[in-house]
Amino acid sequence: MKAFGTFQFRRFSDEHTATVLSWIQSEKDRVLWSGNSFSEGLNQIRFNDHLKRKDLFAFQLLDxxxxxxxxxxxxxxxxxxxxxxxxxxxxxxxxxxxxxxxxKRLIQEIKDWDLIREISLNTLTSNKPALACYKSLGFRSEAIKKKSRRIGDTWHDLIFMSLLL
Ligand SMILES: CC(C)(COP(=O)(O)OP(=O)(O)OC[C@H]1O[C@@H](n2cnc3c(N)ncnc32)[C@H](O)[C@@H]1OP(=O)(O)O)[C@@H](O)C(=O)NCCC(=O)NCCS
Structure with a gap:
């Protein structure tokens, strides 16, 4: 963790939109990252519209x-x-x-609000890095929805996880 000591955690600024979207190179990348959120196609306009949601707070980590x-x-x-x-x-x-x-920084941000008592998330059971990441942060499996997301010709199970604060 010390290696990231100089990194800055901040609210997302839209000057970085193109860079973030450049990390999504394929349909598989898109579904692993965002599920059905951009099923009509991901581009800067749709992403910027998405960021206008009132229930959503986007964050970034800068080196x-x-x-x-x-x-x-x-x-x-x-x-x-x-x-x-x-x-x-x-x-x-x-x-x-x-x-x-x-x-961890996102969880700390939520804790700092001092209102939220439960953090939930979902990911594909086939997304091993994500699953390992969330498990090692203490998220527990709540439910699995079979064959919930399709990537190409293959259906993937969705796992719902939560962390009590
Ligand atoms: C999922 C993602 C955010 C994880 O971030 P990361 O920097 O790659 O993961 P970390 O290096 O912090 O590793 C976190 C845990 O996952 C494990 N892990 C990392 N890569 C792994 C891999 N390829 N297979 C299995 N476990 C892996 C690590 O060992 C670590 O577990 P530990 O703490 O028990 O040792 C990142 O891989 C990513 O951006 N993936 C593409 C987008 C995506 O799928 N987002 C998730 C949407 S739900």
Whole structure:
């Protein structure tokens, strides 16, 4: 974690939109990252519209040169419940602990609000890095919805997880 000590956690600024979208190279990338959110196609206009949602707070992690290295959202579900959504780490930075570091910052942000008592999320059971990341942060499996998302010709199961604060 010390390696990311100089990284800055901030609200997402739309100057980084093109960079974030450049990390999504295929239908598989899109579905793993965002499920059905952009099933009509992902582009800057749709993404910027998405960011206008009133229940959504987007965050970024910048390195010491001001380059974005991770993106993610907190979505409010109720006065005491929030969801982590669309977590995305720069492809070249994956598997180095950054996803976990970033999610910890998102969880800390939610804790700082001092309102939310439960954080939920969902991911595909086939998304091993995401699943490992969330499990190691203490998220517990709540339910599995079989054959919920399609990538190409293959259906994938969706797992719902939660963390009590
Ligand atoms: C999912 C994602 C955010 C995880 O971030 P990351 O920086 O790659 O993951 P980390 O290096 O922080 O690793 C977190 C945990 O996953 C494990 N892990 C990482 N890559 C893995 C892999 N390919 N297979 C299995 N486990 C893996 C790590 O060992 C670590 O577990 P530990 O704490 O028990 O050791 C990142 O891979 C990503 O952006 N993926 C594409 C978008 C996506 O799928 N987002 C999730 C939407 S729900």
């Amino acid at each position: 010491s040169n001001g380059h974005i290295q991770a993106y993610g959202e907190i979505v409010i579900q109720a006065i005491d419940r929030a969801t982590l959504c669309r977590i995305l780490v720069h492809p070249k930075m994956r598997g180095k602990g950054l996803g976990k570091f970033f999610c």
